Amino acid sequence: MSFDVCVKAPAKVNIGLKVLKKRADGFHNIESIFQTLDFSDELHVRRIPQKECIVRCTQMQLPLENTLTKTYSAFCSETNIDFGIEVLLDKFLPAGGGLGGGSSDGASLLKGLSDLAEIQLTDSLADAVAEKVGSDVFFFLHSGFFQKGRGCALVSGRGEVVKAIEPRTDLSFLLIFPGIHSSTKEAYSLVDQAYESGLYESKYKVSYPDFSELKRLYYGFAGAWKFTNSFTPVLIDKYPLIGAALKDILECGADWADMSGSGATVFGVFKSDAAAKEACLKCQKKWKCVVAH
Incomplete structure (x- = not known):
């Protein structure tokens, strides 16, 4: 065909x-x-x-x-x-x-x-x-x-x-798939509950850079990134495997890491392809993962 x-x-x-x-x-x-x-x-x-x-x-x-x-x-x-x-x-x-x-x-x-x-x-x-x-x-x-x-x-x-905006081409990404299906509807529902109960202030202590600062921060050193994902703390509470994957990817040398979107993929940012591939070799003993650019 x-x-x-x-x-x-x-x-x-x-x-x-x-x-x-x-x-x-x-x-x-x-x-x-x-x-x-x-x-x-x-x-x-x-x-x-x-x-x-x-x-x-x-x-x-x-x-x-x-x-x-x-x-x-x-x-x-x-x-x-x-x-x-x-x-x-x-x-x-x-x-x-x-x-x-x-x-x-x-x-x-x-x-x-x-x-x-x-x-x-x-x-x-x-x-x-x-x-x-x-x-x-x-x-x-x-x-x-x-x-x-x-x-x-x-x-x-x-x-x-x-x-x-112009994408950075000097970074490599290691993606870990914890094996959890996180529906967008569920994730937003958890965010709404966290807002209603005040968890973002009382428990998660979440802070975000101003939207006007995102572009400047993006082009800076990834190890100094202050980016935060609103979905991450509420989904880690429900699915601890996401938190475990995030911990492992940081321990493998990622300059910065978080969950993508409403989850459940966790990714780490590395300053070189070699560093990302080395981390992948360590993480794949426990997780399904892939290096991307």
């Missing part, structure tokens, strides 16, 4: 993630730096005559409605294309890992669809589709990834405000 388009869907990590209190509409504003990594899913897409989206994935069972089917439906409603697609998804990013896998798959399918349909993927078209699929999709579409092969951005609002 031949495919018309092959596109990568990269993982992202959150370098710091401040989750603010729930808004009146039920969403949360965030403040974060998102960065893509060269650890990715791959999508192979071909046109089919019947107007439907068929998704095949051998690595995991996807729900009937997923970010790929949502992306196809949203693209159809915005463009009135007259063809369907079959997608073979090679899934390497863990579900519930905080790496934005589903959103990245959706953004990359949108890029593939625009190529297949020979329709320019304008900002307005990208945003119209992202609005219907998920907040993190905005980042992958506007981070610079599809233009440069690497993306990084300051992200705010509920994830739809994306200001691309």
Whole structure:
């Protein structure tokens, strides 16, 4: 079987993630730096005559409605294309890992669809589709990834405000997968409970740099980073394995480490590829892990 388009869907990590209190509409504003990594899913897409989206994935069972089917439906409603697609998804990013896998798959399918349909993927078209699929999709579409092969951005609002910045290329990342599936809904619920009970002040003693300072800190020495993830303390309380993974990665020499997104992937930042690979050799005796850049 031949495919018309092959596109990568990269993982992202959150370098710091401040989750603010729930808004009146039920969403949360965030403040974060998102960065893509060269650890990715791959999508192979071909046109089919019947107007439907068929998704095949051998690595995991996807729900009937997923970010790929949502992306196809949203693209159809915005463009009135007259063809369907079959997608073979090679899934390497863990579900519930905080790496934005589903959103990245959706953004990359949108890029593939625009190529297949020979329709320019304008900002307005990208945003119209992202609005219907998920907040993190905005980042992958506007981070610079599809233009440069690497993306990084300051992200705010509920994830739809994306200001691309130049990604650092001098860092290596070690990702540890504790084997825990952390649903976004559960994670936000735990954050809401922590705000209501005052745990961030009384127990976790969490502090965050000002949003205006994130870019400056990002370009500084990673060992001096003061970035914090609001999800980390509440999820460690519920899943101590996350805390154990974080402790191990720091003991293996990471300059800085935290959980990504709403978890449960833990990652450490290293100043060299050699240091990250050496830490990986130590950590893989206990954890499933991978080095990325």
